[in-house]
Amino acid sequence: AQSVTQLGSHVSVSEGALVLLRCNYSSSVPPYLFWYVQYPNQGLQLLLKYTTGATLVKGINGFEAEFKKSETSFHLTKPSAHMSDAAEYFCAVSGQGSQGNLIFGKGTKLSVKP
Amino acid sequence: EAGVAQSPRYKIIEKRQSVAFWCNPISGHATLYWYQQILGQGPKLLIQFQNNGVVDDSQLPKDRFSAERLKGVDSTLKIQPAKLEDSAVYLCASSLDGYQPQHFGDGTRLSIL
Numbered sequence: 683a684q685s686v687t688q689l690g691s692h693v694s695v696s697e698g699a700l701v702l703l704r705c706n707y708s709s710s711v712p713p714y715l716f717w718y719v720q721y722p723n724q725g726l727q728l729l730l731k732y733t734t735g736a737t738l739v740k741g742i743n744g745f746e747a748e749f750k751k752s753e754t755s756f757h758l759t760k761p762s763a764h765m766s767d768a769a770e771y772f773c774a775v776s777g778q779g780s781q782g783n784l785i786f787g788k789g790t791k792l793s794v795k796p
Numbered sequence: 797e798a799g800v801a802q803s804p805r806y807k808i809i810e811k812r813q814s815v816a817f818w819c820n821p822i823s824g825h826a827t828l829y830w831y832q833q834i835l836g837q838g839p840k841l842l843i844q845f846q847n848n849g850v851v852d853d854s855q856l857p858k859d860r861f862s863a864e865r866l867k868g869v870d871s872t873l874k875i876q877p878a879k880l881e882d883s884a885v886y887l888c889a890s891s892l893d894g895y896q897p898q899h900f901g902d903g904t905r906l907s908i909l
Contacts, residue, residue: 691836718900725800725887725900726839772838782827782894783852786838 684709684775688787696795701745701760703790705773708754715756716774716784717747726772732756743767768794797822800901802888808907814876817904821869821890827851828865829898830873831887839887845871846894875906883908 689704707713714733718726730741737749747758756773770791774784801820809815821828826847831839842861844851847868856863860879865871875882885905889898 686838716897723902723905725889725902727900728897731897774838782829782844782891782898783841784839784898786840788836788838 684711684713684777684785686773686775686785686787688771688773688790690790691788692791692793694793694795695763697765698762701758701763701767701792703758703771703773703792705747705756705758705787706754707756707773707775709775709777711777714776715747715749716776717741717745717756717758718772718774718786720770720772720789722769729758729771763792763794765794765796768792800888800890800899802886802901802904804904805902806905806907808909809878810909811880812877814874815878815906816872816874817886817888817906819871819873819888819901821871821888822899825890825892825899826868827891827894827896828871829889829891830863830871831889833885833887833903835884842873844894851894878906878908880908882906 685708687706716731717729730739732749740746745760770789772789773787828845830842833839842856843853845865863873885903887903889900891898
């Protein structure tokens with residue numbers, strides 16, 4: 683069985699500050715891990731994914747995430763927040779070898795203050 | 797390339813009525829997914845198609861929900877009769893196959909009165 687826990691349903695940062703969104707997963711098989719972003723009234727857009735290989739993954743819009751197996755974590759970071767980053771972010775897990783059967787966390791809403 | 801198209805964008809109905817949603821995936825994508833996203837939660841998979849066959853419908857409430865993907869392209873999701881707890885955004889996604897990233901449509905927001 684697989685599950686995802688996102689710590690903090692709402693995170694607020696100042697423009698230019700570090701963004702850190704936390705995600706912990708549980709999986710009985712080697713996982714694939716994903717971060718998606720959802721802007722209001724839109725669908726989900728893939729930010730980045732970890733499948734195999736390098737544990738530090740770079741995505742679009744300056745975001746990156748690091749897979750830490752020992753901590754069962756896949757936290758999302760961005761060095762400097764921009765107003766346009768305000769959105770809801772979802773962490774998801776699937777079984778290795780497939781990018782179907784995604785299990786999503788409950789999401790973290792990111793607010794960026796000017 | 798054109799993205800995943802969904803219609804309608806918004807729908808308001810009364811409980812016990814029926815409703816249908818339509819999805820047109822990205823051309824050439826064999827795998828199609830329907831998700832339910834209740835306010836404040838992440839998307840939950842309802843059904844996954846591979847071409848016109850069902851791969852996973854374990855979380856589809858089959859007493860009221862049905863879905864089909866005739867000819868392996870477009871898909872429709874139906875709710876009959878609707879309950880208040882069905883108020884949600886219904887997202888369609890597609891991928892080249894079950895091993896590739898999913899591309900999402902903008903969803904249909906359903907409100908039940």
